[in-house]
Amino acid sequence: MGGEKILVVDDDQGLRTLMKVRLQAAGYRVTLAREGEEALLRAREATYDLAILDLKLAGMDGMTLLQHLQHLQPTLPVIILTAHGTIASAVEATKKGAYDYLTKPFDPKDFLHRIAKALEVRRLQGEVAQLRTLVQDRYHFDNIVAVSDKMQHVLQQVTQIAITAATVALYGESGTGKELIAKAIHTASRRSQGAFVAINCGAIPEGLLENELFGHVRGAYTGADQAKKGLLQQAHGGTLFLDEIAELSPTLQVKLLRVLQDREFVPLGAEHPVRVDFRLLVATNQDLWKAVGERRFREDLYYRIHVIPVFLPPLRERPEDIPLLAQHFAQHFSQQLQKDIQGFAPEVLHCLMQYEWPGNIRELRNVVERAVALSTCRIITPDLLLLGNQHTQSPRAEFGSLKEAREQFERTYLIQILTTTKGNISQAAALSGKYRADFYKLLRKHALDPRAYKDTQATP
Numbered sequence: 001m002g003g004e005k006i007l008v009v010d011d012d013q014g015l016r017t018l019m020k021v022r023l024q025a026a027g028y029r030v031t032l033a034r035e036g037e038e039a040l041l042r043a044r045e046a047t048y049d050l051a052i053l054d055l056k057l058a059g060m061d062g063m064t065l066l067q068h069l070q071h072l073q074p075t076l077p078v079i080i081l082t083a084h085g086t087i088a089s090a091v092e093a094t095k096k097g098a099y100d101y102l103t104k105p106f107d108p109k110d111f112l113h114r115i116a117k118a119l120e121v122r123r124l125q126g127e128v129a130q131l132r133t134l135v136q137d138r139y140h141f142d143n144i145v146a147v148s149d150k151m152q153h154v155l156q157q158v159t160q161i162a163i164t165a166a167t168v169a170l171y172g173e174s175g176t177g178k179e180l181i182a183k184a185i186h187t188a189s190r191r192s193q194g195a196f197v198a199i200n201c202g203a204i205p206e207g208l209l210e211n212e213l214f215g216h217v218r219g220a221y222t223g224a225d226q227a228k229k230g231l232l233q234q235a236h237g238g239t240l241f242l243d244e245i246a247e248l249s250p251t252l253q254v255k256l257l258r259v260l261q262d263r264e265f266v267p268l269g270a271e272h273p274v275r276v277d278f279r280l281l282v283a284t285n286q287d288l289w290k291a292v293g294e295r296r297f298r299e300d301l302y303y304r305i306h307v308i309p310v311f312l313p314p315l316r317e318r319p320e321d322i323p324l325l326a327q328h329f330a331q332h333f334s335q336q337l338q339k340d341i342q343g344f345a346p347e348v349l350h351c352l353m354q355y356e357w358p359g360n361i362r363e364l365r366n367v368v369e370r371a372v373a374l375s376t377c378r379i380i381t382p383d384l385l386l387l388g389n390q391h392t393q394s395p396r397a398e399f400g401s402l403k404e405a406r407e408q409f410e411r412t413y414l415i416q417i418l419t420t421t422k423g424n425i426s427q428a429a430a431l432s433g434k435y436r437a438d439f440y441k442l443l444r445k446h447a448l449d450p451r452a453y454k455d456t457q458a459t460p
Contacts, residue, residue: 009039009053036060055082077118147452148318162188170283172312175360178283186239194238202247216268235278246286315357323419329368342378349416423453
């Protein structure tokens, strides 16, 4: 036992004392109350793991007390004590939120068993709530690493549409973070308590994909010994995310269209349709309208899913985000590999920002992971980089005017130094040899916000 706190409410002094003795002997901490008002006073003074209360109390009855306790502690499990003649009332109390009921006189072993079971359920509910909070924190829009104007525009857009029920189509190259954005939309939506069900339509053969989406009943085919819920049914009340939707076969496109129109489908081998209620998010790295013109994608399905399009920019179009992302990955992998990586040499950051990143954020993550794994010192040096097929990559051969080159260098330098100092203006100004006021002028000139370079928790 973990010394859980239990509130016992009964107007029978002998029974109160007996329950206290048995509960304390089992390792619990016990608080006694003889009537409802006293119980509410105790509940306001402390938090309890379980309440045991008699249904027939003098003054405030057990049903009323139950409702007040639920208001004070919504997750508090309550066990009702009742005489044989009031079992119907006890059953009614369980319908209104009580966890269980016991008839008097009760068996001591059964009494302790039910208490242990109720506390275990509360513990599991607490773990689920904690995990949900962790997930919500990780996928909150504020925790996505992005300071570039293009990504800020995307985040502002998806923040506004997250609370709606509209279908969202995410477009972007592979590795740009489409699934992360989809999870963030789900987390910020009214369906966040429901499941987020994701599937890559291009990674599963057509026959298996149909079974994964629609499920089957027992005996639907040879070897179907048990019924299986499809992903459509699993997403009921939550969000369904179809990644690489352009890879759906023509047959599955027709079936998906029917589901979106009717909000029901028939599992393989079933006789009756199943109704579903889910929000649909889709993603693709292809031009769907071009696929429609080439007759690879149905036009009617296109209009069903292309309700709110969101376009994620490739990493090469948001170089301001590269140092932050690289620093985040370095911290992540240094913790995972139990290393003390502090950051990157300036020439490394310059090289990272000049590289084209055909694999986008996924490629950057891999590059940083490799560098951290091979590093033998606290700073990642150029010899640890493997970009494409080369250890180092020459800057892009694109020449503008000398003034433009100076402006670009200055901006890149500021981003690097802000990343290194994690947005600390005093340190950044000292490293650059500038007064704070002059350094602030440079930041305003290049529209850089030092607050954006402080530690963040999540990344695409």
